[in-house]
Amino acid sequence: MSVRLDKKPFVLNITITVTIIFSALFIYSCGDEKKKTIGIAEAGTIAKDEIFKAEISKDGPPKDLRWLTNNSDPLYASPEAKKGGTFRNAIKSFPLTFRTIGPDSNTEFRSAILGNQLSLTGLHPNTMNIVPEIATHWAFGKDKKTMYFKLNPSARWSDGEPVTAHDFAYTLEFMRSKHIVAPWYNDYYTKEIDKVVVYDDYTLAVKGTKAQPDLHLKITIGPTPRHFYGQLEEGFVRRYNWKVVPNTGPYQISDIKKGKFVKFKRKRDWWAKDLQYFKNRYNVNNVIFTVVRDDNIEWEYFKKAKIDVFDMTPPKYWHVKSRTPVIENGYVYRIWFYNDTRRSPFGLYLNQDKEIFKDINVRYAFAHAMNIQKVIENVLRNDYFRLEHGFVGYGPYSNDHIKARRFDLDKVDYYMKKAGWKRGPDGVWAKNGRRFSVEILYGSEQHTPKLVVLKEEARKAGVELELQKLDPSTWYTKISESKHEAVMMGFGTSLRPSYWQSFHSDNAHKPRTNNVTNTADPELDKMIEAFRNSLDEQERIDLSLKIQEKVHEIGSFVPTSMVPYIRQAYWRWWRLPEIPGTQESKSLFGSFDSATGGLFWYDKQLHEETKKVMKKKDKLPPVTIIEETFKMTF
Amino acid sequence: MIFASLFAEVLVNKRAIIVNYEGKYYFPTYGDMIPGTTFGLDYKYETNYRQLSVFFETEGDGNWILMPPVPYDAYENDLKEDQFPPFPPSMQEKHYLGTDTVGRDIFSRLIYGFRIAIFFSLLLLGFNYVVGVSIGCAMGYWGGKFDLIFQRIIEIWSNVPFLYMIIIISSIMVPNFLMLIVIMAFFGWIGITWTMRTVTYKEKAREYTLAAKALGASDFRIIFKHILPNTIAIIVTFAPFAVSGGVVALTSLDYLGFGLPPPTPSWGELLQQGWANLDAWWIGGSVILAMIITLMAVTFVGEAIREAFDPKMHTTYE
Numbered sequence: 001m002s003v004r005l006d007k008k009p010f011v012l013n014i015t016i017t018v019t020i021i022f023s024a025l026f027i028y029s030c031g032d033e034k035k036k037t038i039g040i041a042e043a044g045t046i047a048k049d050e051i052f053k054a055e056i057s058k059d060g061p062p063k064d065l066r067w068l069t070n071n072s073d074p075l076y077a078s079p080e081a082k083k084g085g086t087f088r089n090a091i092k093s094f095p096l097t098f099r100t101i102g103p104d105s106n107t108e109f110r111s112a113i114l115g116n117q118l119s120l121t122g123l124h125p126n127t128m129n130i131v132p133e134i135a136t137h138w139a140f141g142k143d144k145k146t147m148y149f150k151l152n153p154s155a156r157w158s159d160g161e162p163v164t165a166h167d168f169a170y171t172l173e174f175m176r177s178k179h180i181v182a183p184w185y186n187d188y189y190t191k192e193i194d195k196v197v198v199y200d201d202y203t204l205a206v207k208g209t210k211a212q213p214d215l216h217l218k219i220t221i222g223p224t225p226r227h228f229y230g231q232l233e234e235g236f237v238r239r240y241n242w243k244v245v246p247n248t249g250p251y252q253i254s255d256i257k258k259g260k261f262v263k264f265k266r267k268r269d270w271w272a273k274d275l276q277y278f279k280n281r282y283n284v285n286n287v288i289f290t291v292v293r294d295d296n297i298e299w300e301y302f303k304k305a306k307i308d309v310f311d312m313t314p315p316k317y318w319h320v321k322s323r324t325p326v327i328e329n330g331y332v333y334r335i336w337f338y339n340d341t342r343r344s345p346f347g348l349y350l351n352q353d354k355e356i357f358k359d360i361n362v363r364y365a366f367a368h369a370m371n372i373q374k375v376i377e378n379v380l381r382n383d384y385f386r387l388e389h390g391f392v393g394y395g396p397y398s399n400d401h402i403k404a405r406r407f408d409l410d411k412v413d414y415y416m417k418k419a420g421w422k423r424g425p426d427g428v429w430a431k432n433g434r435r436f437s438v439e440i441l442y443g444s445e446q447h448t449p450k451l452v453v454l455k456e457e458a459r460k461a462g463v464e465l466e467l468q469k470l471d472p473s474t475w476y477t478k479i480s481e482s483k484h485e486a487v488m489m490g491f492g493t494s495l496r497p498s499y500w501q502s503f504h505s506d507n508a509h510k511p512r513t514n515n516v517t518n519t520a521d522p523e524l525d526k527m528i529e530a531f532r533n534s535l536d537e538q539e540r541i542d543l544s545l546k547i548q549e550k551v552h553e554i555g556s557f558v559p560t561s562m563v564p565y566i567r568q569a570y571w572r573w574w575r576l577p578e579i580p581g582t583q584e585s586k587s588l589f590g591s592f593d594s595a596t597g598g599l600f601w602y603d604k605q606l607h608e609e610t611k612k613v614m615k616k617k618d619k620l621p622p623v624t625i626i627e628e629t630f631k632m633t634f
Numbered sequence: 635m636i637f638a639s640l641f642a643e644v645l646v647n648k649r650a651i652i653v654n655y656e657g658k659y660y661f662p663t664y665g666d667m668i669p670g671t672t673f674g675l676d677y678k679y680e681t682n683y684r685q686l687s688v689f690f691e692t693e694g695d696g697n698w699i700l701m702p703p704v705p706y707d708a709y710e711n712d713l714k715e716d717q718f719p720p721f722p723p724s725m726q727e728k729h730y731l732g733t734d735t736v737g738r739d740i741f742s743r744l745i746y747g748f749r750i751a752i753f754f755s756l757l758l759l760g761f762n763y764v765v766g767v768s769i770g771c772a773m774g775y776w777g778g779k780f781d782l783i784f785q786r787i788i789e790i791w792s793n794v795p796f797l798y799m800i801i802i803i804s805s806i807m808v809p810n811f812l813m814l815i816v817i818m819a820f821f822g823w824i825g826i827t828w829t830m831r832t833v834t835y836k837e838k839a840r841e842y843t844l845a846a847k848a849l850g851a852s853d854f855r856i857i858f859k860h861i862l863p864n865t866i867a868i869i870v871t872f873a874p875f876a877v878s879g880g881v882v883a884l885t886s887l888d889y890l891g892f893g894l895p896p897p898t899p900s901w902g903e904l905l906q907q908g909w910a911n912l913d914a915w916w917i918g919g920s921v922i923l924a925m926i927i928t929l930m931a932v933t934f935v936g937e938a939i940r941e942a943f944d945p946k947m948h949t950t951y952e
Contacts, residue, residue: 319718320913378713379736409679425666427680445891449736452897453711460679467896471805 052226054169054198061148061199065139070131073124077280077599078577083266085602087284087574087591088307090292094259097241102181112264112289115592116249118272120149120168120206120220123495125582125595128395130216131277133594134163134223134248144211144535145194147219151202156271157225157246165204167223169196174224179236192218213535217495223248248272250282251592261290264591282598287591305571309589312567315381322569330620331610333572338565338631340583345390345502346490347559348440353509353518354485356434361419363555365412365429366438366486367405371457372560374407375450380561387559391497391548393632396541398497399548404559412461429462437464442488443475450560451488480512487516488560499528499547517556524550564632572623573607576600583630635931639749646704646742650683653699704728706739708746708899713737720907720914732916734907740917743899744924750894751901752928754815755880759873761819763826767869770830771857775838781831788824796821804892811894818883826872833865867943874936878929885925901925 095109100117118133130138135149155163174180175189197205206219225246244253250273254265264287272278290307292298299317302310303326312318312334326332350357350366357363376384389402405411421431429436440451448469455465470478479487491502491514500506505520507513527550531543551557566581568588581588582596590597613620643663644651653660655673662668662683670677673686687699705728706712712733713719719737723730731740773781803809803817837843838861846856887893888902896903901921908918 315718374713378711378718381718409677413678423678427667427669448896452709452736452738453713455897456709456711460677462679468808469891469896470808474806 050230052166052170052173052230054166054196057197057199061139061203061205062141065141065148067137067139067148067150068130069137070124070129071276073127073129073131073277075277075279076126076577076579076582078575078601079280080575081280081283081577081599081601082603083283083285083601084604085284086286086288087309087589087600087602088288088290089309089589089591090298090301090307091262091289092291092293094291095262098244098253099237099240101175101185102237105182109262109289112262112592113245113247113253115590115594115597116247116251116264117222118248118594119222120151121216122220122277122594124277125584128495132275133220133272138216140215141205141207144215145209146205146207147215148205149203151204152272152275153202154271155248157227157248158252158267159225159228159246161225161227161246162201163223163248164201165196165198166201167226168204168206168221169198170226170229171221171224172196174229174232177232177236179232179234181237193221196221211535213537213540214496249592249594250278250598251287254286259291261288263288282591283601284591284598302569308574309568309570311587312569313563313565315383317569318383318567319381327569328622329618330622331572331614332569333623333625334567334569335576335580335588335625335627336565336567337581337585337588337625337627338629339581339585340393340564340630340632341586342393342493342495343387343562343564344490344493345557345559346387346488346562347390347557348486348488349516350486350556350558351482351484351516351518352520352556353482356436356438356485357556359419360555361415362421362436364405365415365419365461366463367555367558368408368411368415369458369461369463370454370558370560371407372404372454374457375453376561379449379453384561384563387562389548389552389559390502390557391544392562393493393564394497394544397544399545402548402552405555407457407461409461412463416462423462427459427462428464435464436462437466439466439468439485440488441468441470441475441478441484441486443470445469447488479516482509482511482516482518484516489516497544497548499544499551500532503547503551504528519551519554519556521550521554524554572610572620573603574600575603575606579629580625580627581630635748635928636752639745639752642745642749645702646706646708646739646745647702648683648705648707648710649702650687651700651702653683653686653697655697656695704730704739704741704745706742708738708743709897710739711737712739720911720917722914723916731920732914734904734917735911735914738897740904740920743904744901744920746899747901747904748924748928750811750899751881751884752877754811754884755877758815758818758822758880759876761815762822762876763869763873765819766823766826767830767862769823770827771834771861773827774831774834775853775857775861777835777838788827791821792824794821800887801890801892804887808895809893814884814887814894818880825876826869829868829872830865833868834861837861837864870943871936871940874932874939878932878936881925881928881932 091109093107095107096104098113099105100110100113120133120135121130121138122133123129124131132152134151134155136152137150139148141147151163151165153162157163172189172193172195175182175185178186180186192209194207194209197207199205206221208215208218212218228246248271250270251264251266253262255263266282266285270282273282292301292307298307299310299321301307303324310317312322318334318336322334327334348370350363352358352363357366372386376382376386386404388404389399391398416429416436419431421429421436424430424435442451448467451465451467455467458465475487478484479489501514503515503517503519503524505522505525507515508518508520524547527543527547531540531547534540534543566585566587570589574589576588577599581599585596589600592598638645643649647663649662651661651663653662653673660668660672662681667680669679670681673681675681675686675689683699683701684705687701690697690699711719712727712729714721714737719733720735721729721733721737723732729739729741731744734740734743769784773784799821800817804814809817834857843856843860846860851859884893885900885902885905888900889905890902891906893902894900901924904917904921908914908921911917
């Protein structure tokens with residue numbers, strides 16, 4: 001009995017504690033409400049003498065440099081564009097921090113902040129030539145390691161301070177600092193970039209650690225506001241969590257409410273607003289990112305015009321959910337825009353460290369047993385395209401002669417018999433008691449419908465697929481430790497194909513590399529090394545084509561599908577240029593990106609007109625634009 | 635229902651029950667797969683019996699085929715040209731409840747899903763009861779320190795958030811049928827323990843136990859021969875409700891995506907699809923209806939058992 005009695009005070013204790021915690025939370029949240037604009041407009045209070053200044057090189061840049069600039073590439077903004085309006089976007093979750101570096105900073109929102117940070121130079125999204133950003137002129141050093149830049153003297157930080165060569169030297173100092181808690185950046189800015197040499201306030205050189213082709217892709221760093229950060233110290237991560245850092249781009253954060261929205265305001269007197277490639281762009285006065293946690297709710301907001309644009313790439317939205325009054329009455333336009341950019345190598349990666357996939361015939365048979373065409377036709381509504389190989393969309397670097405292995409029962413038969421397998425009583429191939437049953441790992445629910453169809457079709461070919469959906473992080477660990485048989489996944493892309501990380505033996509049979517197929521082929525290794533070391537563009541292109549052929553021949557990657565376009569729905573008062581986007585555009589309504597962003601504008605007259613029509617519940621002709629300027633040929 | 639579901643292969647299957655081809659009889663339901671070439675077709679993979687039956691009819695050679703009432707299994711995708719699933723119910727195509735988002739027959743998935751769910755919860759019940767009843771009895775019978783220590787252990791154990799544990803475990807590895815039972819039983823045995831402890835305490839104090847003890851019966855004998863039969867009414871009464879609890883638990887885990895791996899037919903997964911495609915009313919509608927019927931049936935059975943085992947009628951004092 002004594003036990004029972006003892007319990008009562010304990011329960012009481014809990015109640016009291018809970019009450020205290022709740023009231024504390026309540027008080028805290030009330031306080032938070034009032035301080036909603038923390039961090040904003042807190043300018044740097046760094047003493048003048050503490051500001052970083054790089055050593056000035058006495059020698060000056062080499063005399064025989066050939067200074068280049070680019071003012072002849074075609075413009076892609078519309079001269080009709082007008083300024084004004086507020087553009088509303090949705091984001092899935094409120095950013096965990098406004099830092100773009102350090103813990104928790106790698107979120108979808110980071111691109112919005114980074115989009116407002118210009119670099120030395122940029123790339124023209126259609127021609128892929130270098131275009132000026134903060135630098136007006138650039139020159140390549142003879143050592144193929146160094147690039148020289150002349151800065152635009154009118155370049156300003158958002159707080160009015162001029163952007164100078166010291167800010168670029170400071171970037172190196174900043175990125176190498178231990179206090180930013182970003183090992184990847186520490187490493188990158190040490191291993192890839194050797195030093196920044198300052199000749200005067202507006203002339204500098206950036207030197208890479210090794211000679212390499214396409215040097216400008218590595219060397220064009222951005223500036224870091226040294227007058228804002230001053231001396232870095234312990235506690236950087238916490239101190240700068242919610243600070244709004246001065247930037248060089250067209251917009252700056254002007255208002256936030258934690259957990260609800262972030263508002264960006266256009267700089268009326270932005271220093272670069274009349275520059276050739278920035279003219280008539282970044283037209284909207286305010287860009288608001290509102291937190292909407294769920295797709296279905298976002299769709300409802302969009303239909304109420306509380307959000308201005310909605311991504312309709314998934315077939316379900318384009319074909320089914322589009323049957324809604326706002327679209328049928330022509331208040332909302334839909335656009336299907338084909339872009340021509342690098343495609344993620346999405347498909348099935350076969351682990352050659354597993355006994356079953358060591359045999360090339362079995363790998364080929366597996367590829368021929370995947371009825372991807374049926375998936376595309378019957379599940380993906382013929383909206384997706386067959387990915388032919390892992391390196392589509394790299395321009396001359398892509399080998400368009402390679403065709404993925406098609407579903408073909410005879411070929412499966414041929415290769416399996418060649419490998420010495422026989423069909424078992426259940427129709428599945430077997431050899432020495434091992435059935436041709438393969439475990440397929442994948443990380444997202446959205447792939448399940450595709451995989452169940454693949455599984456049923458593979459059965460016909462005598463191949464059994466076991467589907468294993470795992471939580472992304474577990475799934476990643478399992479792949480890193482090479483415990484998978486096959487995995488369905490994609491990778492990000494960079495401007496040039498990167499073969500070494502995915503197919504070189506240096507990265508095979510090791511944990512945590514991108515060589516998930518554990519490909520180790522001496523001949524391929526040689527080609528990849530030659531590709532990496534070559535400084536000659538034509539040679540690199542030739543090698544690239546050969547490497548892709550070899551990768552296809554090894555057959556450890558079964559490419560599935562790609563989406564060579566974007567589809568969006570937008571309210572009709574938003575206007576786009578005649579060619580609404582660029583070859584590289586991943587959204588037609590990106591507000592910031594220095595290459596592809598800010599092409600759209602707000603048409604007040606159309607807005608008023610539409611509002612009147614909607615009030616009267618009149619109908620307008622529904623509009624679906626299909627834009628194929630950049631459609632890839634297959 | 636359970637009994638009928640055991641023969642689901644005969645009732646709901648893409649394989650035919652009987653095929654008569656050139657005078658020979660084939661029974662493809664159970665056993666190895668029969669390739670298309672056996673029946674004079676031009677492919678080596680598993681025969682499509684629905685097509686075969688159409689083929690036989692047009693040929694008219696006296697070959698015939700007997701298909702199950704629902705000629706689809708739970709995995710195959712019945713896709714059509716120029717149309718996209720989910721397809722609404724159709725008597726003509728024998729998709730009595732329509733198809734799901736990848737063209738699988740819903741009726742078929744309901745039946746097979748039911749079989750999995752009900753056996754899952756029966757087995758889970760078994761595990762829970764074996765562990766729960768023995769520990770509960772032991773606690774009640776011996777009492778004292780043993781009881782005290784186990785009480786604390788159970789209190790701690792029952793504070794472990796069960797759903798989170800399952801979510802964590804199944805995100806690390808994909809659980810199979812048996813493993814899921816073990817995981818759930820790991821946390822599920824607590825409920826019955828408390829009841830058993832109390833009941834055993836009560837029974838222990840009765841004269842017949844004392845008598846048995848006086849006669850020199852062993853603890854083991856007293857617990858299993860004397861006390862357990864007298865508490866059976868309580869155990870049995872709880873059982874049906876535990877079964878329906880098990881079905882609901884598995885369904886909700888599948889709904890959240892932490893249950894059995896796809897493409898296992900499961901009610902939870904159908905429910906999830908129904909929610910995501912509210913305009914395809916037949917998906918959500920059929921699952922909800924099926925759940926109502928099953929859970930109601932289980933509850934009615936439970937009520938009946940409770941009445942049948944009324945302790946006033948069935949107390950045995952040996």
